[in-house]
Amino acid sequence: MRVSVLEEVFSANDQLAESNRRRLDEAGVFGVNLMASPGAGKTSLITRTIEPLRGEVRIAAVDGDIATTLDADRIAAFGVPTVQINTGGACHLDAAMLQRALSKLDLNHLALLIVENVGNLVCPAAFKLGMHRSVLIASVPEGDDKPYKYPVMYRGVNALVLNKMDVLAAFDFDVQYFRRGVEALNPGLAFFPMSCKTGEGLDLWLAWRRAERKRGGT
Amino acid sequence: MHEFSITQNLLEIALRHAEKAGAHHITRLNLVVGELSSVIDESVQFYWDIVARDTLAEGSELCFERVPGSLRCLGCSNVFSLNGRDYACPACGENQVVVAGGDEFRLESIEVE
Numbered sequence: 001m002r003v004s005v006l007e008e009v010f011s012a013n014d015q016l017a018e019s020n021r022r023r024l025d026e027a028g029v030f031g032v033n034l035m036a037s038p039g040a041g042k043t044s045l046i047t048r049t050i051e052p053l054r055g056e057v058r059i060a061a062v063d064g065d066i067a068t069t070l071d072a073d074r075i076a077a078f079g080v081p082t083v084q085i086n087t088g089g090a091c092h093l094d095a096a097m098l099q100r101a102l103s104k105l106d107l108n109h110l111a112l113l114i115v116e117n118v119g120n121l122v123c124p125a126a127f128k129l130g131m132h133r134s135v136l137i138a139s140v141p142e143g144d145d146k147p148y149k150y151p152v153m154y155r156g157v158n159a160l161v162l163n164k165m166d167v168l169a170a171f172d173f174d175v176q177y178f179r180r181g182v183e184a185l186n187p188g189l190a191f192f193p194m195s196c197k198t199g200e201g202l203d204l205w206l207a208w209r210r211a212e213r214k215r216g217g218t
Numbered sequence: 219m220h221e222f223s224i225t226q227n228l229l230e231i232a233l234r235h236a237e238k239a240g241a242h243h244i245t246r247l248n249l250v251v252g253e254l255s256s257v258i259d260e261s262v263q264f265y266w267d268i269v270a271r272d273t274l275a276e277g278s279e280l281c282f283e284r285v286p287g288s289l290r291c292l293g294c295s296n297v298f299s300l301n302g303r304d305y306a307c308p309a310c311g312e313n314q315v316v317v318a319g320g321d322e323f324r325l326e327s328i329e330v331e
């Protein structure tokens with residue numbers, strides 16, 4: 001006998017993600033999920049974002065990147081509570097890992113939570129965490145064809161940072177071509193060309209982040 | 219790498235539907251796996267035999283229907299495949315697309331006795 005099921009296997013994770021979101025909402029915490037390839041600049045963007053906000057906003061970070069084990073220390077050096085998730089070599093964070101991380105934080109005393117996902121352009125797109133915004137960091141050395149190779153990642157984010165603009169001249173990176181691919185999938189996506197090294201473009205990103213936190217839920 | 223937890227979710231869904239149907243045994247699961255879904259069916263198969271042990275699904279067969287990644291043109295509704303280079307519609311040249319298929323990982327049905 002055949003029994004029809006028609007269920008998405010990822011729905012269990014989606015439900016947990018929704019419960020994470022409720023927890024953040026109840027505590028008044030705005031959550032941001034940062035995704036990128038390894039080395040694109042996730043940790044650099046976190047420290048650049050935290051730096052001017054210290055004292056102004058109560059921030060915490062959750063770090064799941066496996067590429068550099070020192071990431072959590074780099075963030076914690078700014079005096080921000082940081083939970084390092086031991087992913088055990090996993091290729092993404094999932095909602096259950098985030099749920100455990102949330103339990104280690106004093107959410108009622110926080111306003112902003114930044115999550116550094118595992119460096120990967122495929123798996124994190126499939127696993128919602130329950131954050132309010134998803135941000136993708138692309139970087140110039142990765143090449144301008146990534147929006148055409150990873151459509152599921154590029155279509156699902158709320159903002160896109162193009163990092164390492166300081167080295168643009170050294171690469172055959174066509175910014176127009178890159179953006180055409182982004183716009184085809186995700187028209188009107190907030191786009192921030194940036195250099196975490198020089199600080200170029202950071203002000204617009206920080207203004208966006210501030211405005212989005214005021215707007216709250218999606 | 220993430221197929222172990224996915225496989226546990228799959229088992230939970232299959233068992234829930236089998237029990238609702240009053241089944242004694244699950245013989246087969248019919249799955250749809252998209253090329254863009256981040257799921258590697260060989261890994262699911264590997265974990266399945268471990269996860270399904272001592273359950274109604276022990277010894278069941280996994281059948282994967284693989285779906286290639288495809289795009290739909292928002293200009294003319296033409297569906298075409300990803301080429302990794304551009305998103306221009308081969309039919310009308312428009313440059314607005316949505317992912318039409320290939321991002322799913324769905325349990326379609328189970329066969330029980």
Ligand SMILES: Nc1nc2c(ncn2[C@@H]2O[C@H](COP(=O)(O)OP(=O)(O)O)[C@@H](O)[C@H]2O)c(=O)[nH]1
Binds near residue numbers: 068
């Ligand atoms: N030239 C340049 N290097 C950068 C920039 N942002 C980050 N990096 C460097 O890129 C490397 C990886 O950065 P990191 O933030 O650890 O990336 P993550 O793996 O995504 O967390 C480090 O050596 C950074 O110093 C940038 O804007 N320009």
Ligand SMILES: [Mg+2]
Binds near residue numbers: 042
């Ligand atoms: Mg990092």
Ligand SMILES: [Zn+2]
Binds near residue numbers: 292293308309311312
């Ligand atoms: Zn068309």
